[in-house]
Amino acid sequence: MLSLSFCLRHPHRITIDTMARRTSQSQNEKNKAGTFFLATLILWFVSVLFEIIFNKRSELLWIVAGAFFFQIANWVVRSFISRDPLFVNTSVSLLHSTIISVSVVFILANQRLKNGPNGMFEHSQLVGGTWEWAFAALCFSCGYFAYDQLDMLHYRLYSGLIPSILVHHLILLVCFTLALYRNVTINYLILTLVCELHSIFLHVRKVxxxxxxxxxxxxxxxxxxxxxxxxxxxxRSLSHILITIKLIADAPRFEKGVVLPLALFGMAGMNLINAGLAIDLFNAFTRERTPQKSSHHHGE
Incomplete structure (x- = not known):
C-alpha cells in the first residue's frame, strides 16, 4: 500500500527512475559491445603489424597509410569545421567514399583501356589476378574501416548490444585482410567497392x-x-547481386579451401545489409516527403 501510495503521489519520480534504468542499460550494452569490438580491432592491428614486420609484406603499409590519412582528415575537420563527433565521422566517411569511388572507376577504366574487356571478368582474373592499383586501393580502404571502427568506438557512435555498423566493419576487415594476406579475390573485392558510389549520397544526405x-x-x-x-x-544492390551470382556460377572452379565459403559469407552479409538499407532508405524518404504532403494539404 505504501509503495502504491508513493507511486500515485510521485509519478515523476517513477518516470525519472525508469529513464535512468534504461539509460544505464543502454550504457551497459554499449560498454559490452565496445569492449568486444575494441578487442577484435586490437587483434586485427597486431595481425597486420605481424604481416608487415615478420613476413616482410611492405605492400600492406598502404593499410597503415589509409588509417593515418583518414585520422588526419578527422583532425582537420574537427579543428576547422566542427567538433561534433557525428559530423566529423560522417564527413570523413564521405571523403572515403569519394576517394574509393574515383579509385574503383579509375582502376576499371584503366584495365579496360589497357587490355580491353576480354577476360576482364573471367574467374582466373577475379580470383587470382590483381588489376593495377587494385591492391593499394583495397589496402587504403581497409585502413579507413579500421580508423572508422576506432573512431566510432571512441565516441560511442553506435547503439545496441550488437551494433550493425560495427559488425559490418568487422566483417569487411576480416574479409579484406584475409584476401590481402593471401593475395586472392582482390579484383572481386574491388568490384564490391563500387557500392561506395551510393555511400557518397548516403553521407551527403546525413551531412x-x-x-x-x-x-x-x-x-x-x-x-x-x-x-x-x-x-x-x-x-550497390545490382552489383552485389551480380557478384553473388558470379560466385555461385563459378563455384566449381574454386579450389578447395576457405576462399569460396568466405566470399559467399561476405556477399550474403552484404546483400542482407543492402536489404536492411533499402528499408531504412524508404522510411527516410517517406519521412522527408511527409511534411511536404502535410503542408500541401494544409494549403488546400
Missing amino acids: RRMAGVRDAKSTIVRMEWVLNWLTFIFA
Whole structure:
C-alpha cells in the first residue's frame, strides 16, 4: 500500500527512475559491445603489424597509410569545421567514399583501356589476378574501416548490444585482410567497392541534414534523392547481386579451401545489409516527403 501510495503521489519520480534504468542499460550494452569490438580491432592491428614486420609484406603499409590519412582528415575537420563527433565521422566517411569511388572507376577504366574487356571478368582474373592499383586501393580502404571502427568506438557512435555498423566493419576487415594476406579475390573485392558510389549520397544526405538543409521541396534535395536511389539500385544492390551470382556460377572452379565459403559469407552479409538499407532508405524518404504532403494539404 505504501509503495502504491508513493507511486500515485510521485509519478515523476517513477518516470525519472525508469529513464535512468534504461539509460544505464543502454550504457551497459554499449560498454559490452565496445569492449568486444575494441578487442577484435586490437587483434586485427597486431595481425597486420605481424604481416608487415615478420613476413616482410611492405605492400600492406598502404593499410597503415589509409588509417593515418583518414585520422588526419578527422583532425582537420574537427579543428576547422566542427567538433561534433557525428559530423566529423560522417564527413570523413564521405571523403572515403569519394576517394574509393574515383579509385574503383579509375582502376576499371584503366584495365579496360589497357587490355580491353576480354577476360576482364573471367574467374582466373577475379580470383587470382590483381588489376593495377587494385591492391593499394583495397589496402587504403581497409585502413579507413579500421580508423572508422576506432573512431566510432571512441565516441560511442553506435547503439545496441550488437551494433550493425560495427559488425559490418568487422566483417569487411576480416574479409579484406584475409584476401590481402593471401593475395586472392582482390579484383572481386574491388568490384564490391563500387557500392561506395551510393555511400557518397548516403553521407551527403546525413551531412546535409546536420547542416539544417531539410526542405524536401528544394531542387538539391530532390536531385540528391534521385541519385541516392539510382546508385543504391545499380551501384550497390545490382552489383552485389551480380557478384553473388558470379560466385555461385563459378563455384566449381574454386579450389578447395576457405576462399569460396568466405566470399559467399561476405556477399550474403552484404546483400542482407543492402536489404536492411533499402528499408531504412524508404522510411527516410517517406519521412522527408511527409511534411511536404502535410503542408500541401494544409494549403488546400
